[in-house]
Amino acid sequence: MAVRDPEMLNGGPDGLRGSSNGPGNGLSYVNGNGPLAHRLKPDRRTGRKQSSPMAPDFMVSAPGKVIVFGEHSVVHGKAAIAAAISLRSYLHVTTLSKSKRTVSLRFPDIDLVHTWNIDDLPWDVFQQPSKKKSYYSLVTQLDPDLVAALQPHIAVVSPEQPDEIRKVHRNSASAFLYLFLSLGSPSFPGCLYTLRSTIPISAGLGSSASISVCLSAALLIQLRTLSGPHPDQPLEEARLQIERINRWAFVSEMCIHGNTSGVDNTVSTQGKAVVFQRTDYSKPPLVRPLWDFPELPLLLVDTKQPKSTAHEVSKVAKLKETHPELVASILDAMDKVTIAAAEAIADDDFDDKEEDSLRRVGELMTINHGLLVSLGVSHPRLERIRELVDHEGIGWTKLTGAGGGGCSITLMRPDVPKEKLRKLDQQLEDENYQIFETTLGGDGVGVLWPAVLKNGTDDEHGGVEIDLEKFLNAEGTKGVERLVGVHGGGGEGEGWKFWRAESS
CATH class of the missing domain: 3.30.70.890 (GHMP kinase, C-terminal domain)
Structure with a gap:
């Protein structure tokens, strides 16, 4: 499979376009060959095609990070090594019926819950030809007009909370909405985005970057602009997908932190480790992936x-x-x-x-x-x-x-x-x-599509469905790991797939 030019994707690579079961599985219902094809055939009485079924619930996960070498010296232009850790954030995505025109962000770990009406969001500003971005765009700074357009929709988040908590909630909402409006469109389906994290917050372990990577990957998956991940995916293509996710995760990080180096989201997206160095703060940092870490x-x-x-x-x-x-x-x-x-x-x-x-x-x-x-x-x-x-x-x-x-x-x-x-x-x-x-030094961003953990049998329909109720009711970080953990024991994590770009 050759690397695809981003401008020629026109709706997404074959790995995701029209796939009833998600990334890279080859079960396309668009061409009428897949298990759901009968739902899209013309109704004999009307001659019209029936509507596409709702996408299944799916999950995205991304790791935290630690600085292994070079703290503080990196601030003064020296090299540092940052590596992924197996503590991770998990994002559960539920697509609503067409009649539901709302989008909700729910992050129970920090008591954040908010719902917006999709039709009330400032699409007119984000959709302007001079403002509109593509999924493959490189965004290195936030657009002040877009930031300003979001403010009324961020100001209504957690109004009763203390200032310190409200700031965290509104930073999270800002990052989510900036990505949602930049990548989406007014016809985007209503969705529930629910986050759980096993990474300690405000401990220097890249928890916000992990969440940013999850949001970026989920939206790009919904847009069907990612191929894979699958075992036979060429390294060049996997790295293209990783870079695409990383670019938008960086945008999210800018919404949360303002000026940010980009090292946290880079490590969280690709996994493994990087050598990072910034000798000139007016230029992008030098980042060398350590794919074989x-x-x-x-x-x-x-x-x-x-x-x-x-x-x-x-x-x-x-x-x-x-x-x-x-x-x-x-x-x-x-x-x-x-x-x-x-x-x-x-x-x-x-x-x-x-x-x-x-x-x-x-x-x-x-x-x-x-x-x-x-x-x-x-x-x-x-x-x-x-x-x-x-x-x-x-x-x-x-x-x-x-x-x-x-x-x-x-x-x-x-x-x-x-x-x-x-x-x-x-x-x-x-x-x-x-x-x-x-x-x-473990895996970077991963996908569980649909949100079903395999039970180790050959039955393609076997496994445990991770619905929203189970995900929300998982008790603490250990409960989340037991339910959906990428590194769960006894085959519990079977079903997760990762974009792997290492050379071996």
Whole structure:
């Protein structure tokens, strides 16, 4: 299958156009060959074709991310490595009947629920020839006229909530509506978009980017502008689809954060890891995908200590002003650590199951943390995690993100005795830490179409349907993982498909 020129798609690639069962399955009801073809044949009494059935419920999922190497030095033009983690956001999409002319955004994790009348939205502004964007457009800044047109429809969101919560809700609504009106049209069907996330919010783990990727992918799927994902999809085509999703996820991120680097949504879309560097803030950053980045065992610990990224970045900047040569040498050392880590992982001799290989990377993580400590951005609760992990000999630990609180990551040694892990878990829990056993460098955006998890049988209709009620009633992050988790055990996650662009 050749890579398709975006301008020649005219309604979407074959993998999604008219598909009754979703991406890349080849069951087309448009040509009259699929299982639903009888519903579209002309009515013998009227001679008119019956209307197309509603699309099935489907789901999209995207991962969070951590900075593995290069925090703070990346602000000063050095390289950093960011990688996907297996904690994810999940978006459930329900298409309503034609008579329902509403679109709803529901995010129970932050108590956000709002419904808009589709016909009342400012389509006239978004549909102007000078404003209208295509699904393959590259949007690098928000249009102030479009932002202004959305304000009356955002101002009505969560009016009774406190200012801090209302701001979060309205940022989410702004991102959703900007994408919905940019990609959709006044004839777009009524829908329910329901979000659940297993990623801690405001912990520097890319939760907003994960949600942005989910929204972008879902809307592009509904527009039938994505092919795949399927096992035989050429790498070039998969990467084209990934880039398309990523472009619109970046737009969503701009709605939420204003000026944003784009690294979070890039990692969340493609998975694996990237080397990221920005030497000139007037130009786009340099992003080099690490398509062959292995999945590595990771212990992620949330200190539950509030932190301010702006404060920590400012602290380092002031230290650099006071001690320019010394801080410059620290930042240069961090850059060398990042480059050494990328080279170690790319080495043909690297084996993610061998302790010697993991030790090379782990020792670089330890060095990176020490350099961050010398910049004054650690915190006693972060150092306590390192103390406990080192005492049990479980792995190599460093802070991730801006520091001053937030989270730590530990690259796990292979074959750590379970009793040691249980002891560490209990110690951390007793001291009010939150623990996540996850993996580093996994899949990016994925699709479950229709929203049915397979049960491991050969019956194509077998499996468990994930309806909206089940999704909403899943209790907490563990409940969501058990119900729809991409990495669920016992075949629970079977049915999810991913755009994979790695070379092997």
